[in-house]
Amino acid sequence: MTTTTPHLLRKLGDIEHFSSSRHHLGIYRCVTISARHQHPPSSSSHLTSTSPSPSFIAALAHVVRHQPMLRVGIAGDDSNDAHFTHVSSIDLRDHISVTLIPCHSSQEYEDRVAQQQGWEHDQKFTDIAVRPPWRISILRPSSDVPELQDIEDVFFAFHHALMDGTSGRLFHEMLLAAPSYHGTASSPNPIEADPILSFPDPPSLPESQEQGLDFSLSWSYTLRTLWTELGPSFLKPAKQPIWNATPIDFSLPYKTRVKTIDYSPEQLETLLSACRSHAVTLTALLHSLVLTSLTKRIPSAEAAPAFAAATPLSLRPYLSPTKSDPAHASSLRCLVAGCTHHFSPQAVAALRATDANVNSLIWKNAQHVKAELAEKQAKIPKDDIMGLLKYISDWFAFWRGRDGKQRADSWEISNIGVFKNPSSPRTDAQADSTEGKEQVGIPRATRLLFTNGAMVAGPPMGINVVSVKGSKFTIGLSWQDRVVEDELMEWLAEDLTAFAVRFQETGDSFV
Known part of the structure; x- marks a missing residue:
């Protein structure tokens, strides 16, 4: 007998509830960070397709397997008792879309990228109790403009309760560093390219922000802040x-x-x-x-x-x-103050x-x-x-x-720092073993674009x-x-x- 009741994990923490409630009310829906991938000409033939490449699917699968916050849902987001849920199976194809963009100039494509970035922010995630609230949109310019050759823009949009902007940058770093982007054209790994991922065991989640930090509050600060927020204005x-x-x-x-x-x-x-x-x-x-x-x-x-x-x-x-937990030192998560x-x-x-x-x-x-x-x-x-x-x-x-x-x-002003492209993981021995074979090469990011959605109740x-x-x-x-x-x-x-x-x-x- 099957059940549709999701398996609850830990309760959302304070800053996670902050974002979960905003998403439910529709007043803030997601963070979006896009990365422009520059592909070596020898491995850019897939850029004319409306499907993600097998190597991209494999790279994404690698990241999802290693990052627990990418394989959880959120139950009860209409309440103050929302919980993360265990999602036991993910079909990556449900999270990825690819669009070819006909354009006649670099500026026309840049305008389309900005429009897509805004569009991502305006979408609410659905069925989030059973479907992790993140998605990837890929834009590929269809153009003879030299500056637009061999590139695509990969948009990562995610529910803010899952992670923060810094984590979004780290996601893109992990994606480009994933092993599937390396190797030779004659030796793909079809097992890694399977888009359907199974997670029979619940993941270990990083602690909530208040569980992982030693917040301490003095009485003077607490009273002063509460007075500022709650005290009668005439006083x-x-x-x-x-x-x-x-x-x-x-x-x-x-x-x-x-x-x-x-x-x-x-x-x-x-x-x-x-x-x-x-x-x-x-x-x-x-x-x-x-x-x-x-x-x-x-x-x-x-x-x-x-x-x-x-x-x-x-x-x-x-x-x-x-x-x-040191095991979650590199986990994607939400850890922010202001x-x-x-x-x-x-x-x-x-x-x-x-x-x-x-x-x-x-x-x-x-x-x-x-x-x-x-x-x-x-x-x-x-x-x-x-x-x-x-x-x-x-x-x-x-x-x-x-x-x-x-x-x-x-x-x-939110600054999420410097993105670092991965260096080639090949050792000298690996280079010798692939000598004479066509090298797929490593796509590299040449530009990241980070935006917040409209902050209805904020700046x-x-x-x-x-x-x-x-x-x-x-x-x-x-x-x-x-x-x-x-x-x-x-x-x-x-x-x-x-x-x-x-x-x-x-x-x-x-x-």
């Missing part, structure tokens, strides 16, 4: 007004817009060198450049008297050596002044962000808001209570960044349609592009 000083687009509105259609910006390796190196000399991080500099752009593009002090921004932080470095930055009316007015030394102010504001990030990171995991999530007993009431309220931030715009070592640094801008004007996002993209171009040309000036 608290008025909050500093900030620009935050429109109020949170659950009734608006969920549609994510995406725009991309690429910095060349030379532009990136010039910026990184300048960051080192000014003792700031690239993330801190980007916050300052976004502030500079928005201050100029929204010149009204009444409309934008001040700004606030957020930076998600990875908690992987802070896992407790006694509470976390830091908030406030840009005062005085800081904004200084940028708007007719005699402003904008370049000097850019570095000053970047140092302000760097100092806040350093202070935050020095405290983790003490007195962090993530340690207070356990006090939220009803996530659905929490989110619905945000509907109609002002947003707390103006933007968010009005996301600025997400990732780089490929030795290749492009890519900024993914995302926003909800009708929440932020398209014109403003176009201006922001123009400014972020122009800042990098100007700085590379001059070596010391953004404007």
Whole structure:
């Protein structure tokens, strides 16, 4: 006798419930990270097909077998008692789609990639109790344009309760490093290419965030935070007004817009060198450049008297050596915290002044962000808001209570670091054994694009960044349609592009 009742594993942790409830309400649906694969010409014949290659299926199978969060579902996501479930069989073909894109220019294809990235964010996962909530879409340009030869873009979209952005980058690294991408054309491994995977035994899951970290909360921090959130407004000083687009509105259609910006390796190196000399991080500099752009593009002090921004932080470095299982040190999972930055009316007015030394102010504001990030990171995991999530007993009431309220931030910058392509795994002996045979070669990533979906109850715009070592640094801008004007996002993209171009040309000036 068979049963359709899923086998429950552990209960979702606090940050996992945070994401599970948002997905169920439709106010945040997935994270998406796409990777552009450049294939050696000798192994690119499959790029004219609408099916994934056997080597891709085998590589994906390898990753899924080794990553437990890719083979679980979520039961009870409409409740505050959601659980991960054991999915005993996965047909990878149900998780992959391939589309050929006719295009006449590189820009036409880039626009299609950005459109696909936004589309991924707008889809809700279905049947997630019995089907792992992640998917892969592959776009292949059908074109004679030289720049588009031998490439495909692989989109990995996943439920945020399964993992975070850093894990999404690691997934792509694992995929390209999987053994099936290596070998010779005459010796494929048909067993590895089987798309139907069986997992009769429940997986061992990584601990939830609060189980793997030593969060500690002082009474002063706890009371201060609860007072800020729950205290009656008439007893608290008025909050500093900030620009935050429109109020949170659950009734608006969920549609994510995406725009991309690429910095060349030379532009990136010039910026990184300048960051080192000014003792700031690239993330801190980007916050300052976004502030500079928005201050100029929204010149009204009444409309934008001040700004606030957020930076998600990875908690992987802070896992407790006694509470976390070392077997899951490299597991894909969700481990995130955040830091908030406030840009005062005085800081904004200084940028708007007719005699402003904008370049000097850019570095000053970047140092302000760097100092806040350093202070935050020095405290983790003490007195962090993530340690207070356990006090939220009803996530659905929490989110619905945000509907109609002002947003707390103006933007968010999430930096998931540097993607490293795998080196060839062949040893000298293996090279000798394959001498004279056709080498399939190893596909390599030349660009990653990372975006958040529209954050209905969060910042009005996301600025997400990732780089490929030795290749492009890519900024993914995302926003909800009708929440932020398209014109403003176009201006922001123009400014972020122009800042990098100007700085590379001059070596010391953004404007």
